[in-house]
Amino acid sequence: MKKGINNKKMTVINGGHFSDLEGFYEEISQLFMKDEDWKVGTLDGFDDILYGVDSDITWKDSEKSKEDLGFDLTKEFYENKIRIGKPFNVDLIKQKLGDLMDGKGQTLFEILVEIIESHQNIKLILD
Numbered sequence: 001m002k003k004g005i006n007n008k009k010m011t012v013i014n015g016g017h018f019s020d021l022e023g024f025y026e027e028i029s030q031l032f033m034k035d036e037d038w039k040v041g042t043l044d045g046f047d048d049i050l051y052g053v054d055s056d057i058t059w060k061d062s063e064k065s066k067e068d069l070g071f072d073l074t075k076e077f078y079e080n081k082i083r084i085g086k087p088f089n090v091d092l093i094k095q096k097l098g099d100l101m102d103g104k105g106q107t108l109f110e111i112l113v114e115i116i117e118s119h120q121n122i123k124l125i126l127d
Contacts, residue, residue: 015061019068050119062126069109
């Protein structure tokens, strides 16, 4: 990892390395959890590991990721959770799916960006 302008570490998420959520989690695990014996596998898990991150993040090929993690994959993500049922809150997920279908809901890409931006110690640059 190289130092950014403000002497903080700079981490690069490379959108060219993945095209789905599992691939994103793999990329994140490689970047932030090399020495750990578990990998990120959920949105909550991703949020949790960012509490220990003191690095600015550049998301390279973010337009590709925005497309890859967009409407279609998000719809499939919610439909899978509804199909699985418990332990997921199916009513809440149906509402999120409905919002997505109505053009009001967030895509997975937007959710991931929101998670990163919710951490004040991290500056996100979409490249």
